[in-house]
Amino acid sequence: MKSLTKRTGGITAAIAAGTVAALFALPATPAQAADAADKVTPVAEKKKPKTVDLQILGFNDFHGHLQSDSPGTVLTKKGEVEAGGAEYLSTKLATLRKGEKNSLTLATGDQIGGSPFLSGLFKDEPSIDALNRMKVDAAVVGNHEFDEGIPELLRMQYGGNHPTEGAFDKDGYSGANFKMLAGNVKYKKNAKVTKPKNAKKYGSWFSSSTGKTVLPPTTVKVVNGVKVGIIGVVTSDTPQLVAQAGIKDVTFTDEVKAANLAAKDLRKRGVKSIIALVHEGGLAPEGATFDYKCNNGSGANLTGPIVDIAKKLSPSIDVILSGHTHNSYVCDIKDPAGNSRLVTSDLSYGKTVTEINLKLSKKTGDVIRSSVKAKNVVVDQKQKKAADQTKIIAKWQKLAGPIANTVVGDITADIKRSESRDSESSLGDLIADAQLASTKAAADGGAQMAFMNPGGVRADLTFAGSAAGEGNGKVTYGESFTVQPFGNLLVSLDLTGKQIDTLLEQQWSKQTDGTTKFLHLGVSEGFSYSWSRSAAIGSKVDASTIKLNGETIVPGTTYRVTVNSFLADGGDGFAVLPEGKNRAGGGEDLEAFNAYLKANSPVTGPTPNRVTALD
Known part of the structure; x- marks a missing residue:
């Protein structure tokens, strides 16, 4: 790795794009000031509908798998299928968005870290570039985002060249276009909070209710006039999974308590449609295929921490996207009020995508729970490759070639x-x-x-x-x-x-x-x-x-x-x-x-x- 210190250059300026557009700031509180909301402009219609259709596309544990030769296979009812990689994941996301007026793409942790050579060698800057171009709207951080400590995580979000390796290509690194969330990662009482160089409003979300979190606990998107709140929490086991030196100034609090505080805060701000991104997961039965479902309301046959977490998360949270275990499932686990609630996860390395479709009530601003439907979709390698992802891979391969081979x-x-x-x-x-x-x-x-x-x-x-x-x-x-x-x-x-x-x-x-x-x-x-x-x-x-x-x-x-x-x-x-x-x-x-x-x-x-x- 020391041989990289003399290389010059940086990452291509990230392209700001999304399925939702027209950025504006929510009014009033300091927390709102930092919480940009994307407004989706609807196509003109003859009658004003009473509901708004929303598609959510989710994936987790990408781990920097840019190239299609490393992710592996997906077990389907017809056998194993080669799947995954940035070129095919990007194409699948674009295909699924076609015909949808309103769509959000959400990532559920470990987007980076533990990455293959092509991304890892360049401190995962190539993967952030790829995710930017996939039009990710928001993401919770996973435990692997903390592999190199808090300063490096903040650099991933806000940009800037690596402090010792410098710029990896001529353009420098400009950061993630999507907002990273970490509602249960808080600075310790006496910790010195150092504002990242490129973050003008860093810490503007600090509040008495949700605390001084390293990254915002929530973000809000406005979809055809309806506010949709997104909460992000990472597994509280993170301190056991990463080197201690890099996280010495922060604590990882209970996922449920942090998410429920964030949900309460969103409700006070008039947000009633709430999605939780939880980087903690469950285990499907052995031999389960990618489209495994458990729909009896109890999460039967699904084990692991997410089952208990889902049962305790506030009823005001309408949908839960999970990750971490690299297991694929679509489940109905009842909330504390006894109402059905969707809990999903897909595999890893971009091999599958979760597609969720639901309706938002324009009158109440809430998710109509009975409308929520979901399925996991294979990102097969028979579809066309996304040209912009191929270009990203080629760029970094050229820089890595002399070392890689x-x-x-x-x-x-x-x-x-x-x-x-x-x-x-x-x-x-x-x-x-x-x-x-x-x-x-x-x-x-x-x-x-x-x-x-x-x-x-x-x-x-x-x-x-x-x-x-x-x-x-x-x-x-x-x-x-x-x-x-x-x-x-x-x-x-x-x-x-x-x-x-x-x-x-x-x-x-x-x-x-x-x-x-x-x-x-x-x-x-x-x-x-x-x-x-x-x-x-x-x-x-x-x-x-x-x-x-x-x-x-x-x-x-x-x-x-x-x-x-x-x-x-x-x-x-x-x-x-x-x-x-x-x-x-x-x-x-x-x-x-x-x-x-x-x-x-x-x-x-x-x-x-x-x-x-x-x-």
């Missing part, structure tokens, strides 16, 4: 990650091996073992050559970057044998809906242990089976352990790691991985049998 090593076959994150994987173990090799020498940290979080492994390493023509078995820098795009530093620290046991037990955690979450750590060569499927949380691992090079780990003995900086800060709920002593910083995780591939080529992925699961 550099071969860093060879592999003998595909090396797979665990997509479900609850099983040992060859790639997770391989990365742990690379991190141990990088920090094993006394001068580099003196590590004896290493662990890798499964969520940090973003793609498989595939044997087949890419369109770049590097050939089969060749791993390019672009491919290895896509595997580990976060730029974490390695940290070596002291843990006792007892703390290592605790670390392993913290792979399992009880969720608010009663389910168990299991994040299976990748482990380095020479480390092994057994765990029980039937044992209670906190007692899953048999301490006598935890071994290093065949020797049982001793509870009172101190060992040197390497993890990435995300884990070292307690990420993913591994709270014991911040207790580690005598920290020593290492190099970047990607550099360690590439050095290992080069030194050991051709590399065969390790058999994932270092950990044994017992009944």
